[in-house]
Amino acid sequence: MMTRSTRQRRAIRSVFERLNRPLGPQDVLQEVAQEVEGVGIATVYRTINTLYEEGVLVKVDLPGESSRYEVAGKAHHHHFRCQKCEQVFELTGCLNVKSLVPSGFQMTGHDIVIFGQCSACR
Amino acid sequence: MMTRSTRQRRAIRSVFERLNRPLGPQDVLQEVAQEVEGVGIATVYRTINTLYEEGVLVKVDLPGESSRYEVAGKAHHHHFRCQKCEQVFELTGCLNVKSLVPSGFQMTGHDIVIFGQCSACR
DNA sequence: ATAGGTGCAAACAGTTTGCATGTAT
DNA sequence: ATACATGCAAACTGTTTGCACCTAT
Numbered sequence: 001m002m003t004r005s006t007r008q009r010r011a012i013r014s015v016f017e018r019l020n021r022p023l024g025p026q027d028v029l030q031e032v033a034q035e036v037e038g039v040g041i042a043t044v045y046r047t048i049n050t051l052y053e054e055g056v057l058v059k060v061d062l063p064g065e066s067s068r069y070e071v072a073g074k075a076h077h078h079h080f081r082c083q084k085c086e087q088v089f090e091l092t093g094c095l096n097v098k099s100l101v102p103s104g105f106q107m108t109g110h111d112i113v114i115f116g117q118c119s120a121c122r
Numbered sequence: 123m124m125t126r127s128t129r130q131r132r133a134i135r136s137v138f139e140r141l142n143r144p145l146g147p148q149d150v151l152q153e154v155a156q157e158v159e160g161v162g163i164a165t166v167y168r169t170i171n172t173l174y175e176e177g178v179l180v181k182v183d184l185p186g187e188s189s190r191y192e193v194a195g196k197a198h199h200h201h202f203r204c205q206k207c208e209q210v211f212e213l214t215g216c217l218n219v220k221s222l223v224p225s226g227f228q229m230t231g232h233d234i235v236i237f238g239q240c241s242a243c244r
Numbered sequence: 245a246t247a248g249g250t251g252c253a254a255a256c257a258g259t260t261t262g263c264a265t266g267t268a269t
Numbered sequence: 270a271t272a273c274a275t276g277c278a279a280a281c282t283g284t285t286t287g288c289a290c291c292t293a294t
Contacts, residue, residue, distance in 0.1 A: 004248060004293050025284085040251045045284065047249095063233055064183035066283070080227060091222045097236060100213045104241030105202060111185055113233045114219060119226030126268050126273060147259085162276045167259065169274095188258075 003050065011036045012047045013056070022060035022068035022079065022088045062088065062113055078111065082118035089118060125172065133158045134169045135178070144182035144190035144201065144210045184210065184235055200233065204240035211240060 003009075015031045016023060023031075029044045048069055051057045057069040062081055068088060080089045091114065101107045125131075137153045138145060145153075151166045170191055173179045179191040184203055190210060202211045213236065223229045 006249060006293070008250075038251080041283095042252080042285075043250055049285095059186075061186035063185055063235075064181070064189060067186065078222065080222075080224070083230065089224070089227075091224065093222050095217050095219060095222070097217060097234060100200065100202075100215050100217070100234070101236060101238070102202070102211070102213065102241070104244070105211075105238060106244055107236050107238040108205065109237040111233075111235045111237075112219060112222070113185075114223060114229050115231040115233075116223070116227060116229040119224070122226070122228055128268070128274060130275075160276080163258095164260075164277080165275055168261095171260095 003054070007036050008032070008039050008043050009047055011039070012044060013051065016051075016057065016069070016071050020071070021090065022070045024066060024068045027068075060088065078113065080114045080116065080118070082121050083115055084117050084121040087118065125176070129158055130154070130161050130165050131169050133161070134166060135173065138173075138179065138191070138193050142193070143212065144192045146188060146190045149190075182210065200235065202236045202238065202240070204243050205237055206239050206243040209240065 011032045012028055014035075015028050019031070025041065025044050025048060028048065029039065029041055032039050032044065048057065052059065052069060055072055058072045060068045060070055060079060062068070062079060070090075074090070075092075076094060078091045078094065080091050081087075082089070091112075095112065097110045097112075098107065133154045134150055137150050141153070147163065147166050147170060150170065151161065151163055154161050154166065170179065174181065174191060177194055180194045182190040182192055182201060184190070184201060192212075196212070197214075198216060200213045200216065202213050203209075204211070213234075217234065219232045219234075220229065
């Protein structure tokens with residue numbers, strides 16, 4: 001299986017690079033629709049999955065929401081979700097959460113999500 | 123609108139009290155099916171929603187998963203999810219996450235989730 | 245020329261809703 | 270008796286898949 005460079009695929013990939021924040025399939029469709037017309041949602045899903053399997057994108061799951069994706073290779077980070085515009089932003093920095101792990105339990109990962117209003121929405 | 127005490131409702135409510143951990147509709151159905159027979163999944167959903175609106179239950183959303191619920195009134199806490207048995211456990215303690223909030227952003231809440239293996243699954 | 249990609253519509257899974265029937269009050 | 274609750278099946282929503290057609294290689 002080798003990946004071809006199609007109009008749609010280039011457009012989808014460039015959306016992630018240009019916006020540089022976690023995006024869901026609908027976000028991507030909406031952006032892509034402005035560049036390339038008649039792109040189907042199925043293609044967006046398929047392309048995102050391919051890019052994900054290739055390791056170009058990583059998944060960003062926030063509590064209670066469907067998956068978003070962002071370009072891979074960033075340093076470890078967490079996210080802020082604006083409750084008004086619903087956009088997700090990248091946070092820098094992390095915290096040591098080990099102290100919360102009960103004894104006898106083994107930690108393999110963690111997630112921190114902060115909710116609130118972004119600077120544009122306050 | 124007043125809430126009646128039916129067999130199904132009593133059973134569903136007691137499952138949350140007995141198991142004392144976040145449960146999804148399917149978890150509840152499976153438990154309830156052992157006490158009361160012929161309970162429909164729709165009733166489970168409706169009852170959970172009613173209990174949620176009444177404030178008896180609170181929602182527990184973990185990244186990438188559908189909503190679970192647990193009995194309300196507990197102290198602020200976070201969760202640990204076992205990647206093997208998929209159960210969710212309550213953690214005690216919290217961390218100060220304010221330092222992660224970008225300037226100009228306003229924080230109204232936060233979430234911390236730890237993944238790994240529970241003591242029974244290691 | 246041909247293996248992959250695309251669009252459309254159908255299929256799916258999880259959740260919600262309409263409706264006739266059952267039941268707590 | 271009557272309003273609320275239940276079970277079933279149909280409707281919905283977000284995601285995936287099958288298939289005939291299209292296109293990068």
